[in-house]
Amino acid sequence: MNDDDLDSLIEATELVVMTQFGSTPMLQRKLDLTYAEAGQMMDLLESHGVVGQEQESRTRDVRIPVSRLATTLDRLRREGGAA
Structure with a gap:
């Protein structure tokens, strides 16, 4: 995982944990991702x-x-974001 991907993972983690709300459309809207990217982030x-x-x-x-x-x-x- 490169630094940009790790930064995105960190940002998504902060957003989901702080709001206690985990949905692909929310990540799509808040992080300006495509639906596919938001889905991949949710899988991560x-x-x-x-x-x-x-x-x-x-x-x-x-x-x-x-x-x-x-x-x-x-x-x-x-x-480093590795699962």
Whole structure:
């Protein structure tokens, strides 16, 4: 994962955890991504344990509480975004 991808992952993680709302359309709107890019980002967030699995027509469960955001971001930076 390159630095730009890692920055995007960090930004998406912050947004999803702070809002406690995980949806592809939300990432698409807030991060100015295509629907496909937002879907890939949501899959990355799932692989890192930030959100749960996709559920039919529902937002994904956010698995990281706001209180653990800093720890989660540190872990992502250390791992370089590799799942």
